[in-house]
Amino acid sequence: MSESGDVDGERDLPAGWVWSTLEDLLACEPRAITDGPFGSNLKSAHYTDSGARVLRLQNIGDGQFRDERAYINLAHFESLRAHEAAEGDLLLASLGETLPRVAILPKLDEPAIVKADVIRARLHPAVVTKWVYYALRAPQTQVRTSALIKGVGRPRLGLAAMRSIPVPVPPLAEQWRIVEMLEEQLSRLDAAVVSVEASSRRVRGLRAAALSAALESVGDSPVRRLADVLKEPLRNGHSAKATTDPGGIRTLNLTAVTQGDFSDENTKLTVADPHRVRDLWLTRGDILVQRSNTPDLVGTAAMYAGDNGWAIFPDLLIRVRVCEGVLPEYATLVLQSRDGRSYFKSRAKGLAGSMPKIDQSAIENFRIPVPSLDAQKRVVAEVQEQFDRVSRLSAELDRARKRSDGLRRALLRTAFNGCLVPQDSKDEPAPRLLARIAAERAAQPKPKRARKTAAKPPAQRVADVTAPEPTTAPALAVQQEFEL
Incomplete structure (x- = not known):
């Protein structure tokens, strides 16, 4: 070239x-x-x-x-x-x-x-x-x-x-200089990423700790089965094939609940029958629980806070509507707590190789402390305040992660534009290096092609083909050892 x-x-x-x-x-x-x-x-x-x-x-x-x-x-x-x-x-x-x-x-x-x-x-x-x-x-x-x-x-x-x-x-010498500089700079970026990830884990722990602390304040409240505080029976959703027709039925996906993000990005249009799904349109305050997912995510819950009638929910989600004596925001927090996550993971069942599942009875039998409405409001407010602080920390960490990714791309771009290290006119030009490799390749004996022979009668045909001899790995002494 x-x-x-x-x-x-x-x-x-x-x-x-x-x-x-x-x-x-x-x-x-x-x-x-x-x-x-x-x-x-x-x-x-x-x-x-x-x-x-x-x-x-x-x-x-x-x-x-x-x-x-x-x-x-x-x-x-x-x-x-x-x-x-x-x-x-x-x-x-x-x-x-x-x-x-x-x-x-x-x-x-x-x-x-x-x-x-x-x-x-x-x-x-x-x-x-x-x-x-x-x-x-x-x-x-x-x-x-x-x-x-x-x-x-x-x-x-x-x-x-x-x-x-x-x-x-x-040139070969410049390859080594650039690799050495890249290794030095990328190792610093890698160390920064490790620090960011460790901070992210601590932030997630802060969120769980804040929720646990708030719920401990209502620990002496009456405990009831979730089935006893429902406004209506639990309801599974409906899944249908996706469509590009703008007149299709907007349907959530599991990611909407996993991330707690009910936006267009986490929906798709489907060919669901409008009559069949007429009772599945979401209203503000609906709680959605994943009835099937990975072991770590099965039973994940989130509350829908969007417009009424904006979307329906798929079959892998179960809708929970609580009675007037329980705030949906409060019930969602209890479902999201450490105790809630442990409960659903223990109740999930599945065959080998399949995603574990929970059924409606597992949700109905979940036990929830039910304090007064004022106490529920206080818990929700306290947790929301703490979550806002955690979210600000998470946003800073996300920005740091994106900056690291941007710096990594910029560093590689600079290296392959020839601007990362000084050049040395004494280095042997790369075309000579490639010419030697090409000459060595041209001097290699051409592999002999097997001579075609007439097909033998079926009774005498060889059943197996002998595997080729192993190839010998080239000497790598001139190359740096790669470490994970």
Whole structure:
């Protein structure tokens, strides 16, 4: 590729740099880049409790390797050696909302292969792996790669497209200088993010503590079953197919209750029959409880505070309407308390592999302290005051998190514009480096193609195909050790 040029509005590359592709930077060995096996080569029956690791999409985080474990037996691993991954290899997700998504494989205690939708790339030892790793994460790469992505509902970057991802290549010495500077600055950002996340956990704890303290003040009040303070029977919602018809029925999704955010963003239009859902329109003060979700979220409750008749609720939510002697705001707080969350988690049931569920009886049998209306109002006011303070803290932490993300993108953008570290005219220009790699690749003997033979009669046909010999990982001594 050319040494300079304006790609998607980006500045020309600095002197000594050159545009390349991921394929140009691969090791000079067979199957330097490969995707995982598909179809019958890797089925659920092959998985075991130990053996060789199977690297899946969930192992590739946003720039980091996630130690999610799955195994196949070692005998089957031997038949799939062509898909083997080793320490220092790049792992790229070919499926997902953000592409390319990349991680560097750390040292594992077991051999490993990649699965379908994961691509393993082994780079030439004369290229700094971490440089390519950071280049694939840079905002410029995300923009350029977007044109290679196929599919709408399931965005995909196939093996051929992955090979053609453009990568800016500086001189080798400059690659090392930039990586060193990136590591130093990103480590500071990572430390700041760890601090922000720790603060976020403490803030969530403050919210729960404030609620528990307020409810303790009414601990000696009469306790009643929720069924005894209902204005009307509990009601499950109704789910229907989504539609783009503006005349469709607006329906909440579970996220509205999980986040307590009843906005357009957490709704969809559906083809629900208006007559069938005529009694499901929400009114202000309705309490909604999730009857099915993950173990941590099942039973989550939130109070609807929007306009009457704005939306209906889906089948996975149960509507609670309390009588005049109980404030819906107060009842919601009791349902959201630590005791409430523990109660619903203990009552949730489900089959293996399915989301746990609660039924209406679990909600009806929930016990709620019922003080006077004045006491309920006092609890609601106290908790709201504390929640407002916690919300302000959360907003500050969110802003800090967004600033960190923005700084990370700016740092990567600057690095791949050639503006992060000084250049040295004594460095060997990158085109010479790529020329040597290309010459080495051209000198490699071409793999011999198997001669086609006439098909044997069915009775004599070979049942299995011998697996290819394992490939040898390139020396990585010149590259920095990647640490999680």
